[in-house]
Amino acid sequence: MRVLTNGSIAYFGIPERMQETAGLKVPAGVRLNYHHQACSLYRLVLRRARPCTEMHGIRKVDVMSVIESAGGSLGSIEEDRGKNWLAYRYLVSKV
Numbered sequence: 589m590r591v592l593t594n595g596s597i598a599y600f601g602i603p604e605r606m607q608e609t610a611g612l613k614v615p616a617g618v619r620l621n622y623h624h625q626a627c628s629l630y631r632l633v634l635r636r637a638r639p640c641t642e643m644h645g646i647r648k649v650d651v652m653s654v655i656e657s658a659g660g661s662l663g664s665i666e667e668d669r670g671k672n673w674l675a676y677r678y679l680v681s682k683v
Contacts, residue, residue, distance in 0.1 A: 592682040601668055603645045603675040612682035648676050655680055 592598055606646070655662055655678070663679035 589660045597681045601677040603673045605645045
């Protein structure tokens, strides 16, 4: 919000979490641990220990809380389902 002037808007997307695959319900901690191990194996075997990009989600309620505490006004939230991630797009204005 600090980069917006009064009356201006921002439109951005933030991932929340990985989606369940094939209807399989996997606890978040297990899913995160599996992803971390898979990324480490990928780095070791295929990329020869070169950096691997990781992505971490932020809960929608946490994003909304930060927007409001920074003096922003939430205009709309749109769900954005990608192949592997559930994300949201936010339209925010500065009050």
